[in-house]
Amino acid sequence: MRRFILVLSCFFLSLEAREWIILSGGPALRFFEAGKERSHDKHWGNFIDSAVVRIKELKPQLAAGDQITWLVYRPGYQSRGGEINGDLLTNILKRANKEEVALFWFDTQDQLINYLNSGKDRSTTKIRHFDYFGHSNKACLLFDYSNVMDSMSKDYLHTMNFKKIKKDIFTPDAFCQSWGCHSGEFYSGKWKAHFGVPMVGAIGKTDYSRLHSLPFLSSDKGRWAQ
Numbered sequence: 001m002r003r004f005i006l007v008l009s010c011f012f013l014s015l016e017a018r019e020w021i022i023l024s025g026g027p028a029l030r031f032f033e034a035g036k037e038r039s040h041d042k043h044w045g046n047f048i049d050s051a052v053v054r055i056k057e058l059k060p061q062l063a064a065g066d067q068i069t070w071l072v073y074r075p076g077y078q079s080r081g082g083e084i085n086g087d088l089l090t091n092i093l094k095r096a097n098k099e100e101v102a103l104f105w106f107d108t109q110d111q112l113i114n115y116l117n118s119g120k121d122r123s124t125t126k127i128r129h130f131d132y133f134g135h136s137n138k139a140c141l142l143f144d145y146s147n148v149m150d151s152m153s154k155d156y157l158h159t160m161n162f163k164k165i166k167k168d169i170f171t172p173d174a175f176c177q178s179w180g181c182h183s184g185e186f187y188s189g190k191w192k193a194h195f196g197v198p199m200v201g202a203i204g205k206t207d208y209s210r211l212h213s214l215p216f217l218s219s220d221k222g223r224w225a226q
Contacts, residue, residue, distance in 0.1 A: 047208070126169060132183075159187060184226065187199070
């Protein structure tokens with residue numbers, strides 16, 4: 001009987017759903033960036049195109065019951081869309097529908113944190129995978145960099161904000177990666193200290209200029225670290 005109960009418990013454990021999260025920050029405005037020697041986000045979809053590439057890579061790896069959720073910072077695409085007279089929100093929604101993934105818009109840091117904590121029942125649906133595409137520095141994921149204020153951000157996820165996020169939202173074998181600049185220099189270490197799972201991050205800068213592909217390291221002696 002004990003053996004039967006153990007086998008049954010393992011069976012139900014294997015049926016637990018897991019969530020795979022892709023997080024896209026917003027683009028800079030050309031109003032702020034045009035004319036700079038190192039100009040950001042000439043293409044509005046840097047963090048959207050790369051996210052779609054990643055989604056396509058991950059879909060074959062999903063187990064039964066797993067789900068990919070795409071979290072996108074809405075204000076950045078609303079303002080960039082207004083700047084170029086384009087409906088970027090509908091464009092992103094169409095891409096999510098085409099890839100058959102759940103799309104969740106967030107407007108603030110608090111909305112993002114609430115989703116990570118309780119967007120799913122984290123007692124039964126842990127996060128198996130986490131990718132971030134967007135601007136960042138060694139201590140922050142910067143969702144609206146150079147979108148509201150030139151070369152600055154007012155909406156971000158700082159390492160000091162980790163205390164607002166439950167520590168047990170990830171599976172023990174979760175894979176996490178920030179594809180933004182400098183995350184491997186400080187952010188990754190604080191991430192592992194809080195959540196108990198590593199985050200791959202860049203030492204140096206990353207470059208999104210190759211359309212429809214993942215970003216690449218662009219600093220001399222740049223490398224991925226965790």
